[in-house]
Amino acid sequence: MTIRKIQELLDADVLLGNELLDKNADFVFSSDMMSDVLAFADEQSILITGLCNPQVVRTAEMLDIICIIFVRGKLPDAHTLEMAKERKIVVLGTSHKMFTTCGILYENGLRGGA
Amino acid sequence: MAENLTFRYKISGDDFTRAGEASSNVKSKLKQMGVDNNAIRKVAIAMYEGEINMVIHANGGTITVEISSDNIHLVLADTGPGIADIEKAMREGYSTAPEEVRSLGFGAGMGLPNMKKYSDNMTIESVVGVGTTVTMDIHL
Ligand SMILES: Nc1ncnc2c1ncn2[C@@H]1O[C@H](COP(=O)(O)OP(=O)(O)O)[C@@H](O)[C@H]1O
Numbered sequence: 001m002t003i004r005k006i007q008e009l010l011d012a013d014v015l016l017g018n019e020l021l022d023k024n025a026d027f028v029f030s031s032d033m034m035s036d037v038l039a040f041a042d043e044q045s046i047l048i049t050g051l052c053n054p055q056v057v058r059t060a061e062m063l064d065i066i067c068i069i070f071v072r073g074k075l076p077d078a079h080t081l082e083m084a085k086e087r088k089i090v091v092l093g094t095s096h097k098m099f100t101t102c103g104i105l106y107e108n109g110l111r112g113g114a
Numbered sequence: 115m116a117e118n119l120t121f122r123y124k125i126s127g128d129d130f131t132r133a134g135e136a137s138s139n140v141k142s143k144l145k146q147m148g149v150d151n152n153a154i155r156k157v158a159i160a161m162y163e164g165e166i167n168m169v170i171h172a173n174g175g176t177i178t179v180e181i182s183s184d185n186i187h188l189v190l191a192d193t194g195p196g197i198a199d200i201e202k203a204m205r206e207g208y209s210t211a212p213e214e215v216r217s218l219g220f221g222a223g224m225g226l227p228n229m230k231k232y233s234d235n236m237t238i239e240s241v242v243g244v245g246t247t248v249t250m251d252i253h254l
């Protein structure tokens with residue numbers, strides 16, 4: 001699924017990476033604990049999280065995650081966004097809560113990785 | 115690679131927002147060197163967890179990365195409080211991290227198990243009140 005489609009489904013704001021929305025992302029992981037994300041490193045291309053700090057971007061970087069979705073209308077600070085920009089990571093923000101965000105994407109065919 | 119390459123990083127203990135900069139730097143170096151992606155990912159995750167541990171548990175330290183043609187050797191040394199019971203510390207879910215660290219997304223007690231999982235060989239030497247040295251190898 002393209003990130004553009006995901007953005008539409010979630011009615012999300014594109015905080016970063018408008019030019020990268022045609023990239024494909026097939027596997028999703030959601031957590032607020034970064035070590036849990038790091039424990040399942042295979043094939044995740046999207047990270048859904050309610051945590052908003054620079055370590056979210058670092059974690060995404062270590063795993064080559066191409067898109068971070070911040071839920072519950074939380075917005076990362078300028079420094080965190082700058083880091084994501086340098087790493088060409090798409091950043092979306094949705095007002096949906098974590099459960100709803102995951103549910104919408106699952107219902108539309110996205111799955112967790114292996 | 116004919117010669118072994120060594121990089122050394124000083125990790126500051128008082129700036130959580132900067133934790134991971136060294137791991138990020140190593141990751142891009144390995145990419146430039148054309149190292150296999152799977153190996154890069156293992157090194158990046160293992161080193162990042164170790165770097166975070168240094169910052170949240172040991173007030174910083176030093177990380178040495180030695181790259182040879184068939185192995186990446188990491189040494190993470192700190193002069194922090196040390197680990198009293200290493201076996202316990204290695205258990206999934208075991209953490210002494212305060213609530214404040216948990217609210218930052220770490221302190222789930224998965225760091226050391228992740229380091230073990232992603233490295234081909236890992237040793238921990240620790241003396242309470244003196245410090246901790248973790249070594250890891252990732253074979254290429
Ligand atoms: N460098 C270190 N210095 C002192 N204690 C450490 C260090 N690394 C790990 N520990 C101890 O081992 C525990 C488990 O570490 P880890 O698995 O990374 O989980 P977490 O960092 O989430 O607590 C820590 O909570 C801490 O008590």
Ligand SMILES: [Mg+2]
Binds near residue numbers: 167223224
């Ligand atoms: Mg840890």
